[in-house]
Amino acid sequence: MDKVNKLLDIWDRIPQAVNEQLDLSQKDIINNYMDVFHFGEYFYVIFNTRTTEMEYVNPNVEKLLGYTQDEFQLQIVLDNLHPDDLPYYYHYEQSAVRFFSGLLPELFFKYKFAYDYRLKIKDNSYKRIQQQIVPLYYFPEGGARTLGIFTDLTHLNIQGIPKLSFIGMKGAPSYYNVHLKEEFHLSSNIFTKKEVEILNYIAKGLTSEHIAKHLNRSIFTVRNHRKNLLHKSGCASVPELLVKSIREGWV
Incomplete structure (x- = not known):
């Protein structure tokens, strides 16, 4: 539980100014968000930072990681993160809270953040997973309900330390590759x-x-x-x- 408590301390600083819920059905969530996550096989969850509970886990988790829907909880993720990647996980969650705390309220639902790490699966081998987080609801008393998408990147043979990006949606600017930086600098778009x-x-x-x-x-x-x-x-x-x-x- 020490690992979870460390995250709770981080998530306790999630902005409290927004209390408007995105009233989306599961079908709406899939239609609105899932078409941008197809780099590989994936599954998604609905997560509550206040209770640290996976309120919903997509059944594809068993195909990708070997864990059942009931087994896949935050503690499983923390206990099976590669030891070298766990410090980055905490740092990036802390960076995300700091980033969203600095946003104007009207931008709170226009950003997702993403980072990757190595995760031990049920057969004790490791897969490279990209975790992407989209805020769905900010509780008035603090904390958030989020959509999390876990994508298997193992086939791309990505090496090196995990990296973090904040990606604007609906026309919002993006902040790419900001891992281990104290300030978030707007990234220029090199493509048309x-x-x-x-x-x-x-x-x-x-x-x-x-x-x-x-x-x-x-x-x-x-x-x-x-x-x-x-x-x-x-x-x-x-x-x-x-x-x-x-x-x-x-x-």
Whole structure:
């Protein structure tokens, strides 16, 4: 419980100024948020920071991690985080509280934050997991109800320390790759709007041919956008671009 209590102390500082609940059904949540998380197999949870309870766990957790819906609770996550990644987990949760505390109230529901870590699964092997958090409701007495999306990034062979990004939604600016920084600096967007659209389709696994058909554009136009994405990102291949896009929060 010491690990949970440490998080409770962090979450106790979640902003209290907002008490408007996003009244969304589970179907609404899926429709509004899940289309931006398809880098790999995933499951999602509804989490309450006040009670530290997973109020809902998607059944796909058993396929990805081996744990049943009932087994997968906060304590399981904390006990099975790679020891080298646990300090980052605490630091990034603390950074998230500090970030949201500095936002204007009208921006509270326009941000998600994301970071990755290694998590031991039921068979005692490790998977690289990206955890993305979207606030759904701020309790008047403090704390929040959140949507958490856990995505398996193991197949991308991401190395190095966990990294943190705050990603704006609905037109809000983003703060990418801010791990271990004391201040949050606005990130410049190196891609055009169309390039970002193409990048998101690439992240979902679509080929240039499928993207061209979906956007009603020529295959040559799409291929040119792909070349520009690689050039601007400094990547030599699409797999490298996908890894960097996830770590930098571009998608």
